[in-house]
Each structure stands twice: as structure tokens, then as C-alpha cells.
Amino acid sequence: MKNNGNNSIKTVVATGIGAAIVFVLMKFVAIPTGIPNTQLNIAEGFLALLGAIYGPVAAGLAIFIGHTLNDFVTYGSPWWTWVITDGLVGFAFGLAKNKLDIQSGVLSKGKLVWFNVYQIIVNFIAWVLLAPSGDIIIYHEPAKKVFIQGITTWIINSLSVAVIGTILLVLYAKTRTKRGSLKKER
Amino acid sequence: MNSQFLIGYNDKDTFLHRLSGSTKLIGFIAFSIIGMVTYDTRFLIGILVFSLVLFKISQINIKEVSLILKLIIVFAALNLLMVYVFAPGYGMTIYGTQHMIWRNPENYFNLSWEELFYIFNLFLKYTFAVPLALIFLITTNPSEFAASLNKIGIPYKTSYAVEIALRYIPNVQRDYRTISLAQQARGYEISKKAKFWPRVIGNAQIVLPLIFTSLDRIEVISQAMELRRFGRDKKRTWYMEKNFKKSDYLSLIVIFIIVLVGVMLFGVNGGRFWNPFK
Numbered sequence: 001m002k003n004n005g006n007n008s009i010k011t012v013v014a015t016g017i018g019a020a021i022v023f024v025l026m027k028f029v030a031i032p033t034g035i036p037n038t039q040l041n042i043a044e045g046f047l048a049l050l051g052a053i054y055g056p057v058a059a060g061l062a063i064f065i066g067h068t069l070n071d072f073v074t075y076g077s078p079w080w081t082w083v084i085t086d087g088l089v090g091f092a093f094g095l096a097k098n099k100l101d102i103q104s105g106v107l108s109k110g111k112l113v114w115f116n117v118y119q120i121i122v123n124f125i126a127w128v129l130l131a132p133s134g135d136i137i138i139y140h141e142p143a144k145k146v147f148i149q150g151i152t153t154w155i156i157n158s159l160s161v162a163v164i165g166t167i168l169l170v171l172y173a174k175t176r177t178k179r180g181s182l183k184k185e186r
Numbered sequence: 187m188n189s190q191f192l193i194g195y196n197d198k199d200t201f202l203h204r205l206s207g208s209t210k211l212i213g214f215i216a217f218s219i220i221g222m223v224t225y226d227t228r229f230l231i232g233i234l235v236f237s238l239v240l241f242k243i244s245q246i247n248i249k250e251v252s253l254i255l256k257l258i259i260v261f262a263a264l265n266l267l268m269v270y271v272f273a274p275g276y277g278m279t280i281y282g283t284q285h286m287i288w289r290n291p292e293n294y295f296n297l298s299w300e301e302l303f304y305i306f307n308l309f310l311k312y313t314f315a316v317p318l319a320l321i322f323l324i325t326t327n328p329s330e331f332a333a334s335l336n337k338i339g340i341p342y343k344t345s346y347a348v349e350i351a352l353r354y355i356p357n358v359q360r361d362y363r364t365i366s367l368a369q370q371a372r373g374y375e376i377s378k379k380a381k382f383w384p385r386v387i388g389n390a391q392i393v394l395p396l397i398f399t400s401l402d403r404i405e406v407i408s409q410a411m412e413l414r415r416f417g418r419d420k421k422r423t424w425y426m427e428k429n430f431k432k433s434d435y436l437s438l439i440v441i442f443i444i445v446l447v448g449v450m451l452f453g454v455n456g457g458r459f460w461n462p463f464k
Contacts, residue, residue: 009417012343013408016350020358021400023351028362029389031382036264042393049397061344065351072323076258076316077218138222139311140280140458142273149268164390168397175398 014054015061021046022066027074035152044157045164047090048119049172052102056094063090081134085126089157092122102169105176112166119161127154195327202244202325205437206428207334213441214322218315220448226460227303229448230310234317236444241317246324255316262312266305277301283463300463328352333424342422350407361399365392 025043032039043066051059064087071078096118100111132150135141197203202210221233269276275291277300278284284291285299326334332349336342369391370376376388411417452458 008343009411010404010408012347012417013350013404013411015344015347017354017358017400017404017407019347019351020354021397023355024358024362024396025393028359029393031386031389036268037261042389046393046397053401061347062351065348069351069355072319073254074257075261076254076313077319080218080222140225141308142269142276145269145272148272164393167390168394171394171398172401 011054011058014050014058015065018046018050018054018058018062019065019069022063023069026066026070033152033156035149038149038152038156040156041160042164044089044160045168048093048115048161048165049168051090051093051095052097052100052169053172054094055097056091059094060087060091063087081138082131085131085134088130089122089126092126093119093161100169102173103176105173105178105181107170107173112169115169116162116166119165120158123154123158123161127151127157194323196246196250196324197327198245198325200243200245200325201433202240202321204431204433205325206430206434207326207330208337208428209430209434209437210322210326211331211334211338213437214315214318216441216445217318220445221311221314223458224448224451225307225311225458226448226451226455227307227310227462228460229451230307230314233444234310234314237314237317237321240321244321244325246320250324251320254320258313258316262309265312266308269308270301270305274301277304280304280459281461281463285463303462327426330424330426330428333427336422336424337427343417346416346422354403358396358400362392362396365395 022043025046026041029042030039043063047059047063050062064083067083067086068078071083096115100107100115127150128147131153132143132146135146136143217233217237221230224230274295274297278291278298281300281303283300286296287299287302288297290296291298328349331352332345335345335348366376369388374388374391375384376392380388451460455461
């Protein structure tokens with residue numbers, strides 16, 4: 001984290017509060033899919049918003065901390081490969097901050113479509129390529145089992161971001177003052 | 187959705203409570219990494235027994251953690267079942283021998299001693315760190331935790347973010363419950379009785395206000411911290427920091443020796459697996 005005044009403090013606080021929200025959402029607002037250890041997480045949709053407002057470092061660290069804490073109290077110990085992958089996903093969502101430019105209050109359909117294509121690709125790389133490979137190399141689990149879990153997670157996480165993430169982004173943009181909404185009187 | 191879901195710091199005076207948070211953190215990370223990599227059954231059983239002994243020393247009330255233990259066992263069992271269903275012959279591929287219990291390797295569903303042994307190893311890997319994690323959570327004061335993170339080399343701003351997360355989880359949870367009750371009073375059904383879509387919509391009606399109030403909270407807290415000049419200096423001291431004592435150094439040596447044994451076993455076994463079938 002760079003030391004540039006107010007922004008760096010905001011990043012620290014956004015990371016902490018973001019992690020607390022991720023934890024609560026993962027714990028209480030998750031809908032099981034039927035495949036063990038995979039569930040529809042509203043937290044992933046929230047992550048899109050957090051990344052769009054506070055950037056890659058806050059989003060990446062927030063999901064890393066929140067997911068670790070949740071694993072601690074759900075499974076007894078963190079499942080590191082998935083925790084790290086989730087952190088990278090958060091970081092990638094945060095990289096979309098400048099392109100989305102949500103603070104301007106204008107969020108065109110084009111930007112939303114672009115973001116959704118981007119998030120589906122990010123989720124694909126993370127959950128179908130990275131996480132299962134990590135499980136096979138580090139934990140030596142059967143390939144078929146981890147790929148089924150990975151593909152399920154890819155679909156439901158993309159869905160969560162596409163529905164909940166998009167709604168959150170649109171609602172948040174509406175609360176911002178539109179750029180150029182004030183005109184100088186002549 | 188009650189307080190039993192959450193376990194927290196419990197102030198007692200045992201050896202483990204007196205140990206510095208940094209030592210416990212290093213121990214937990216070291217054990218969980220070596221246990222993650224190794225497939226040596228003897229070593230895994232060794233760590234499991236060791237962590238159970240520590241659990242006994244820490245005087246944690248078993249009732250306090252019984253619900254979470256049950257959930258962990260259910261999750262582990264489901265996962266193991268899935269490992270078996272998707273690859274019933276995986277154990278034989280790893281150990282390279284075939285000692286059949288039920289049917290032939292030609293059938294998709296078959297059972298061999300190798301597969302049972304592999305699943306037993308996985309079970310140990312899923313469970314050995316659980317007592318350690320519980321000890322860590324219950325014997326470490328959350329306020330000391332950030333100091334420990336900073337001490338092992340994590341930047342203090344990141345440590346502080348973790349501290350804020352731990353501090354605000356109860357608040358966010360309380361907000362969640364309040365909003366949930368208010369929305370249920372307005373007629374949104376979110377229990378298991380509701381169908382899938384009404385339930386999703388009901389949940390969304392809670393999540394939206396929760397997220398937007400929390401965003402306001404981020405603003406308030408960062409302004410308060412800015413007023414107190416947070417982040418001005420490169421370093422930070424911690425009120426709750428514990429200095430290393432003799433027992434900490436001894437514990438670190440014990441941790442180091444155990445990890446070293448685990449690493450040496452890779453050489454003895456010629457890889458990550460210990461193979462009793464040869």
C-alpha cells in the first residue's frame with residue numbers, strides 16, 4: 001500500500017470492512033449447489049463493487065482475509081489454493097476500476113457488458129485453470145473431482161457477479177453526482 | 187444463525203494462552219504448509235496426536251466447539267465421498283499396486299486397500315489442522331493478533347486491516363440481523379420454506395441495505411483515522427504486543443524440529459507419499 005494520504009487510509013479501512021462483509025455474506029448468505037464445498041456466494045457480487053470503488057489492493061486483500069476467516073470457522077483450516085485464487089480474482093476485479101470509472105456517476109450499457117465479459121474470463125482463468133491445478137499439484141486430489149468443483153464454481157461465481165454485481169454497480173453509480181450535471185449560468 | 191457459529195477468544199491462564207501470538211501464528215502456518223504437502227501417514231498421525239495433546243492443554247471446553255466440529259466432519263465426509271465417486275481407482279494409480287477388497291479394477295466402481303488408504307490420508311489432511319486452528323482462535327486475543335502479524339513481517343497497514351475486519355465482524359453481523367428482521371416484518375420470506383427465487387430476492391433485500399450502510403461506515407472510520415494521523419509514520423507500535431520469552435523460543439525450536447522431520451521424510455520416502463504396499 002502506498003502512503004498517499006487519505007487514499008491509503010481509505011484502502012486500509014475498505015479492506016477491513018470489506019473483509020468483514022465478505023465473511024458475513026459467505027457465512028449467512030450462501031446457497032448450496034449440491035456439489036460439496038461449492039455454493040452460490042453473494043460475496044463475489046459484492047467483490048465487483050468493492051473493486052470498482054476502492055481498487056485492486058483493497059478488493060484482493062478483503063476477499064483473501066474474509067475467505068481465510070470463513071474457512072477457519074467452517075472447515076477448521078483454510079484451503080489455501082482456493083483462498084489465494086479468490087484473492088487474485090478480487091485483484092483482477094479491482095483492475096477494472098479506472099475503466100468503469102463508477103465515481104463519475106455514468107455507467108453506460110457498453111461498460112456493463114464489457115465488465116461482464118471481463119469477469120467471466122477472469123472467473124474462467126481462476127476457477128477452471130488456476131484453482132484445480134493448485135489442488136492437483138499441492139493437495140494431490142483426483143483431477144476429475146477438482147475440475148467438477150472448479151467448473152461449478154466458475155458458473156455460479158460468474159452468475160453471482162453478473163446478477164448481484166451488476167445490480168450493485170448500477171445502484172451505486174446512481175448515488176454519485178453525475179459529472180457535468182452542473183452548468184454555469186450566463 | 188446463532189452465536190454458536192462464532193467462536194472467539196476465551197481468557198484463561200494456560201501455557202498456550204501465555205505464548206506470544208506470533209509464535210502460535212508461525213506454528214500454525216508451518217504445520218498447515220507441511221501437512222498440506224506431505225502424504226506420509228505416520229507423520230500426519232503424529233501431528234494430529236500432537237495437536238490433540240495441545241488441545242487438551244489449552245483447556246478448551248469441548249461443548250463450546252461441538253457444533254463447529256460436527257459441521258467440519260460432515261464437510262470432510264462429503265468431500266471424501268466425492269473423491270471416491272469421481273475416481274475410485276485413484277489410490278491404485280498412486281501406489282502402483284492392486285489389493286482388491288471388492289470387484290475387479292475393470293469395473294468403474296471398485297474398492298481396493300490402496301483407495302481406502304488414500305482416502306484415510308486425505309481424511310487426516312482435512313482434520314489434523316482443526317485442533318490447531320481452534321487453539322489459535324480461542325487462545326489468541328484478537329487485539330494481539332494484528333501485532334503478531336506485524337511482527338512476522340506483514341506491513342502494519344495490512345495487519346491493521348485484519349484487525350478492523352475482526353473488530354467489525356460482530357457489528358456487520360448485528361446489522362445483518364436487524365435488517366433481516368425488518369425485511370421479514372415487511373413480508374420477505376428468506377427461510378428454507380421459501381422457493382429458490384423468492385429466497386434469492388429476499389436475500390437481496392437484506393444485502394443491498396447492508397452493503398450501502400457499510401460503505402458509509404468506511405467513510406466514517408477512515409475520516410476518524412485520518413484525524414488521528416493514521417499512516418503518517420513508516421512504523422507503528424502495538425499496545426497489546428507480547429515480547430518473546432523463553433517458552434516462545436523453546437516452542438519455535440520444537441516447531442522447527444517437527445517441520446524438519448517432515449521435510450526429511452520426503453527424502454526417506456523418495457517423494458511425498460509413504461507407500462506401505464511395496
